[in-house]
Amino acid sequence: MALKYTAEHEWILADQGVATVGITHHAQDALGDVVFVELPEVGTHFDQGDVTGVVESVKAAADVYMPVSGEIVAVNDALRDTPALANTDPLGAGWFFKVRLSEPAQLDALMDETAYGDFAK
Amino acid sequence: MVPFAGYSMPVQYRQGLIAEHRHTRSQAGLFDVSHMGQLTLSGPQASLALESLIPMDVLGLAVGRQRYGLLLNDEGGVLDDLMFTRCADHLLLVVNGACKAADLAHLQARIGQRCRITPLDTHALLALQGPAAATALERVVPGVAALVFMSGGDFAWAGHALFITRSGYTGEDGFEVSVPRAGADALARALLAQPEVLPIGLGARNSLRLEAGLCLYGNELDAQTTPARAQLLWAVQKVRRTGGARAGGFPGAARVLHEIEHGCDRLRVGLLALERVPVREHTPLQDAAGQPIGEVSSGLLGPSVDRAIAMGCIDRRHADIGTQVVAMVRGKPVPMQVCALPFVPHRYYRG
Numbered sequence: 012m013a014l015k016y017t018a019e020h021e022w023i024l025a026d027q028g029v030a031t032v033g034i035t036h037h038a039q040d041a042l043g044d045v046v047f048v049e050l051p052e053v054g055t056h057f058d059q060g061d062v063t064g065v066v067e068s069v070k071a072a073a074d075v076y077m078p079v080s081g082e083i084v085a086v087n088d089a090l091r092d093t094p095a096l097a098n099t100d101p102l103g104a105g106w107f108f109k110v111r112l113s114e115p116a117q118l119d120a121l122m123d124e125t126a127y128g129d130f131a132k
Numbered sequence: 133m134v135p136f137a138g139y140s141m142p143v144q145y146r147q148g149l150i151a152e153h154r155h156t157r158s159q160a161g162l163f164d165v166s167h168m169g170q171l172t173l174s175g176p177q178a179s180l181a182l183e184s185l186i187p188m189d190v191l192g193l194a195v196g197r198q199r200y201g202l203l204l205n206d207e208g209g210v211l212d213d214l215m216f217t218r219c220a221d222h223l224l225l226v227v228n229g230a231c232k233a234a235d236l237a238h239l240q241a242r243i244g245q246r247c248r249i250t251p252l253d254t255h256a257l258l259a260l261q262g263p264a265a266a267t268a269l270e271r272v273v274p275g276v277a278a279l280v281f282m283s284g285g286d287f288a289w290a291g292h293a294l295f296i297t298r299s300g301y302t303g304e305d306g307f308e309v310s311v312p313r314a315g316a317d318a319l320a321r322a323l324l325a326q327p328e329v330l331p332i333g334l335g336a337r338n339s340l341r342l343e344a345g346l347c348l349y350g351n352e353l354d355a356q357t358t359p360a361r362a363q364l365l366w367a368v369q370k371v372r373r374t375g376g377a378r379a380g381g382f383p384g385a386a387r388v389l390h391e392i393e394h395g396c397d398r399l400r401v402g403l404l405a406l407e408r409v410p411v412r413e414h415t416p417l418q419d420a421a422g423q424p425i426g427e428v429s430s431g432l433l434g435p436s437v438d439r440a441i442a443m444g445c446i447d448r449r450h451a452d453i454g455t456q457v458v459a460m461v462r463g464k465p466v467p468m469q470v471c472a473l474p475f476v477p478h479r480y481y482r483g
């Protein structure tokens with residue numbers, strides 16, 4: 012599966028029905044130094060577009076939205092102690108949570124790398 | 133870049149907010165604060181005229197000395213906070229950018245007949261702040277290191293007349309330099325060329341002033357907030373208080389003087405979060421029983437204190453230092469403690 016992107020500047024990478032979600036490089040750059048991340052609770056179901064938590068820099072707070080419907084199966088606890096991972100490695104060690112997809116077809120409507128690159132310009 | 137007070141201003145430069153904040157506390161940071169309003173009052177009645185609008189001792193201010201002031205409305209609410217300095221033949225006022233048009237109209241309406249009011253649209257304002265500010269500025273403008281906190285004087289650089297005060301809004305030692313527009317760009321570049329100096333944006337300006345426990349107009353101060361509520365009575369000199377030689381005689385005097393004697397219902401306090409969760413402006417505050425007791429006016433994760441800090445306005449019964457309160461952040465309770473201000477000790481140079 013390839014990376015997909017939302018208009019709210021999250022990325023999502025699906026692998027066999029479970030997808031990893033984080034914020035994009037563009038999002039972390041716009042926010043600046045991330046100092047706090049509020050993560051959802053494992054086991055919670057969210058619909059696409061629901062607010063799952065928040066990411067905060069010194070200057071601003073931004074909601075984190077659910078890119079696709081599903082149940083949270085894991086969260087990145089390392090972000091609680093080291094929120095700056097969202098800046099230094101947004102697509103890697105700075106991932107936010109993993110979700111078990113309840114409607115995998117929703118992925119098809121999200122942006123691919125090229126479309127998001129144009130969108131975020 | 134963001135719109136701010138009618139200007140386009142940088143929130144941060146390349147280093148980022150936290151690095152800029154820490155650099156200002158350890159070295160020196162340059163702030164372009166040209167959006168702020170500068171104006172002069174002149175004429176024999178200027179000091180008494182200004183005293184009719186603010187509860188400060190203007191008459192007793194010596195030449196070359198600077199003071200913090202509060203422009204009040206007729207109910208004792210704060211229209212703006214400002215700095216004023218006595219120069220040889222005039223008073224120099226520095227007011228908030230977002231308030232400057234209203235301030236000018238207010239001054240002209242109330243005291244325009246008693247003194248000459250001149251907006252200094254011709255001048256930019258640069259602030260150099262931090263423990264290395266004196267060393268860096270002295271290299272560019274020899275003589276400034278002799279100034280002490282809240283004093284000012286005339287200097288020159290590259291043919292431009294400067295007025296420099298040793299003051300600022302970060303809690304650090306530092307200077308504010310009023311420079312004619314024609315020389316502002318070159319002076320800023322000359323200061324940035326000093327090895328101690330980095331440019332600092334609006335974001336760090338806010339986090340630095342909050343750690344220093346200083347009020348921001350629009351957050352801690354507004355037209356409904358009195359000097360007592362804002363805990364700014366230290367700025368009201370004795371001579372203007374009940375029993376003083378020039379007691380009262382400013383807008384809202386009855387209420388302001390009453391609150392000096394009897395206190396007021398709500399107070400500005402410092403708040404320290406007991407969890408590492410930023411608590412931002414407008415977050416509601418509750419007591420242990422869940423009753424509303426006030427609201428946060430400014431809050432963030434302080435880069436130097438490395439804790440979530442805030443200021444807020446709360447019911448006086450909960451304003452004692454050490455009192456535990458609860459901030460409701462997105463519906464979740466975050467425990468906070470009322471604490472002494474500032475969060476970071478001031479390091480002004482007093483000679």
